[in-house]
Every structure is written in structure tokens, then in C-alpha cells.
Amino acid sequence: MEEGKLTVRAVERALDILLCFTGASEMTLTEISAGAGLHKSTVHRLLASLEGKGFVMRVENTDKYRLGYRLWELSANLSKEGDPGIILLPEMERLRDLLGETISLYVQDGLARVRIQAVQSNHAIRRVAPVGARMPLYVGASSKVLVAFAEPALQERLLASPDWPVGLDKAAFLQQLGETRRAGYATSVEEREPGAAAVSTPILDRGGRLVAALAVSGPANRLTLDEMLKQAPAIMEAARRMGTMLR
Incomplete structure (x- = not known):
């Protein structure tokens, strides 16, 4: 039994190392060690195994690692x-x-949201939206949508999470969720990052089940609250059409 636990732990640590690359394309041993919260000796040993299987590879003429081609084969x-x-x-x-403006598609994954698709704005000044970006569910327009239109159990888990920010008012957050449900969309201005704004609405499939959050984002000085309120009907109509395309 103890050997089985150690084996599972090694797998979890190896996966933690791979997940470090969601935030950077190339990383040093020290950076991976800090990101995964593991000792360098442990990381070095696991990297050797991952490299042997083609899941990571060394960047030529540097001390950095990047994801290997085996992941492309799987994808x-x-x-x-x-x-x-x-x-x-x-x-x-x-x-x-x-x-x-930039259009993004988010899905809920645990107590986070993940951007699974993005179409970049053609403006010279824009918010670059990397696909695969992972963000907390307690802040941002799309987070409000994904929580507001999800099963109540998700709200309970989120509010009880030890990662809930100390300074974030839970009562105010719940009030925002109620407003989101009533309006059918949510807005955010500089909630997650300075100078950024977004408006989001749910995409429901033909059975009425929440599939994703559709978001429009851009610089806050261009995508003002008044502008987002004007855009909301078009965004909601687009989400309605999208929902009819899904099973």
C-alpha cells in the first residue's frame, strides 16, 4: 500500500511540473521547482523521466526546459x-x-475558469487573450457568469474555499451573482487587472444547461461601462445563437 501511495505521489508531482508550463513556454529548473513547490533534486529526477518519455525537452544552448512533442501527439x-x-x-x-473587441470563451474547471478559445481584436491597443489561461472564479465578468448560472453547489464550494481572498466581501459577491442572473450578463472594470474591462454572458445549450461564458474584453478607457451596456444585447443574442449550435 505504501509503495502505491509513493507511486501516485510521484505521478502527481510529475503532473504539477507539467502544469507549470501553463504560465510560461520555457522554464529553468529553479523556476519549475518554485512553481511546483518541490525540491530541485526531486524536480531534476522527474524532469529526467519526463524528458525520457518525450513530455519535456531541453532548450538548446540554455538551461531551460519546454514541453516536448509527445504532448502534441496526444493533443x-x-x-x-x-x-x-x-x-x-x-x-x-x-x-x-x-x-x-477581443472575444473569449471560458469554461469552469474546479474553482477556476479556463479560456478555451479567443479571437483577438484588430485594434492596435487590445487585450491579448491567451488560450489556456486559468483564472480564479471569484473575480471577473466571466467568473460571475459561470458561478451565477451553475448549480448552487459550486457557489457553496467557492465561498468555503480556503483560497477565497481575505478582503473580498462574500455578501457583495452573492449580490453580484443575483444581479447577473437577473440581467443575463455581468460586467467588470479593472477587477482582475488594471486597465481592463469585460462583459460576459452565459451560453446555454438547447437543454438549458450552462456550457460556457462568452466574453468581450478590451481596454477600460475604450470599453467603458456605458459601452458595455450598449453591447450587451448583441452579445446575449450571439450567445443565444451559439447555444442553438450545441447539443
Whole structure:
């Protein structure tokens, strides 16, 4: 039993190392050690195993590592059927052309949201939205949407999470969720990062189930609250159309 526990722990640590690369394409041993919260000797040993299997590789003429080609092989076999990030891309591009701002698609994963698709604004000054970015569920327009339209159990887990920020008022957050449900969309201005604003609405499938949050984001000096309120009907209509495209 003890050997089994050690084996599972080694797997978890190896996965933690791979997850460090969600925030950077190349990392040193020291950076990986800090990101994974593991001793350098442990990281070095696990990196050697991951490198041997092709999951990581050394960057030539540097002391850095990057993800290996084996992950590309695995991703090539991801099922595209029913993938909202692919199915909804043309509609996202259409919305970007209509509004001129960056369009993103988020899904809930545990107590976080993940950007699974993005269409960048054509403006010279814009918010670059990297696909795969992971953000907490307690802040931001899309987070409010994903929590407000989810099952009540998610709200309970989020509010009880030890990671809930000390200075964030839970009562005010719950009030925002209620307002989001009533309005059908949520806005945020510089909540998650300075100078950024976003408006988001839920995408519900034909069965009325929450699939994702559709968001429009941009610089706060261009995407003002008044501008977001004007855009909200078009965004909600786009989300409605998208929902009819999903099973």
C-alpha cells in the first residue's frame, strides 16, 4: 500500500511540473521547482523521466526546459466533436467583427475558469487573450457568469474555499451573482487587472444547461461601462445563437 501511495505521489508531482508550463513556454529548473513547490533534486529526477518519455525537452544552448512533442501527439487525438471552442469559432469571429473587441470563451474547471478559445481584436491597443489561461472564479465578468448560472453547489464550494481572498466581501459577491442572473450578463472594470474591462454572458445549450461564458474584453478607457451596456444585447443574442449550435 505504501509503495502505491509513493507511486501516485510521484505521478502527481510529475503532473504539477507539467502544469507549470501553463504560465510560461520555457522554464529553468529553479523556476519549475518554485512553481511546483518541490525540491530541485526531486524536480531534476522527474524532469529526467519526463524528458525520457518525450513530455519535456531541453532548450538548446540554455538551461531551460519546454514541453516536448509527445504532448502534441496526444493533443492531436483530442476529440473535436462537440468541442464548443471549435464549433463556436465562426460566431466568435462574427461578433469580433461587429464589436471590434477581443472575444473569449471560458469554461469552469474546479474553482477556476479556463479560456478555451479567443479571437483577438484588430485594434492596435487590445487585450491579448491567451488560450489556456486559468483564472480564479471569484473575480471577473466571466467568473460571475459561470458561478451565477451553475448549480448552487459550486457557489457553496467557492465561498468555503480556503483560497477565497481575505478582503473580498462574500455578501457583495452573492449580490453580484443575483444581479447577473437577473440581467443575463455581468460586467467588470479593472477587477482582475488594471486597465481592463469585460462583459460576459452565459451560453446555454438547447437543454438549458450552462456550457460556457462568452466574453468581450478590451481596454477600460475604450470599453467603458456605458459601452458595455450598449453591447450587451448583441452579445446575449450571439450567445443565444451559439447555444442553438450545441447539443
